[in-house]
Amino acid sequence: MKTILSILVGVALGAVLAFGGLWLWIPGAAMVETVSPHDFATTQQRLRDAAAAAGWKIPMEHDLQATMQKNGHEVRPVVVFEMCQPDHASRVLAQSDERVASAMMPCRVSVYVKEDGKTYLARLNSPLLARPMGGLVREVMDLAFVENEAIIAKAIAP
Numbered sequence: 001m002k003t004i005l006s007i008l009v010g011v012a013l014g015a016v017l018a019f020g021g022l023w024l025w026i027p028g029a030a031m032v033e034t035v036s037p038h039d040f041a042t043t044q045q046r047l048r049d050a051a052a053a054a055g056w057k058i059p060m061e062h063d064l065q066a067t068m069q070k071n072g073h074e075v076r077p078v079v080v081f082e083m084c085q086p087d088h089a090s091r092v093l094a095q096s097d098e099r100v101a102s103a104m105m106p107c108r109v110s111v112y113v114k115e116d117g118k119t120y121l122a123r124l125n126s127p128l129l130a131r132p133m134g135g136l137v138r139e140v141m142d143l144a145f146v147e148n149e150a151i152i153a154k155a156i157a158p
Helices: 002-030 040-053 064-070 086-093 096-104 126-130 135-156
Strands: 031-036 057-063 078-084 107-113 119-124
Touching: 002 126, 031 135, 040 057, 040 078, 040 107, 040 119, 040 135, 057 064, 064 078, 086 096, 086 135, 096 126, 096 135, 107 135, 119 126, 119 135, 126 135
Parallel strands: none
Antiparallel strands: 031 119, 057 078, 078 107, 107 119
């Protein structure tokens, strides 16, 4: 009886520690952040240019600093780019059962300045987030992420 109780306590403790570790790890793993060697304006323009050269579209840019100013708040510069590769998006959107993934579309890349004065780019770790969905969504999000990373690498190249 004592052995069974010890095993059950061990299993319960192991589960708590595993879930606790995931709880702490996932927020950091869900986002990817990269520092740019360029200033804010240059990083934005290089991102636009790299996206266009790769065949990606930027249907919308959200200037969150301007939006916050309109609402009486001062924040450092931050612009969120909605980036779309129509061929990838259409593969997901054409399937009724996969359309739920549209909540993760288009891919967003945020360009912002932190207190240290450096410019950063951030985006979702879409392969991690799409992994549980599997199938076509995972395939497309993995591909889009790889291409998005190549665009970012070109944008921040010296």
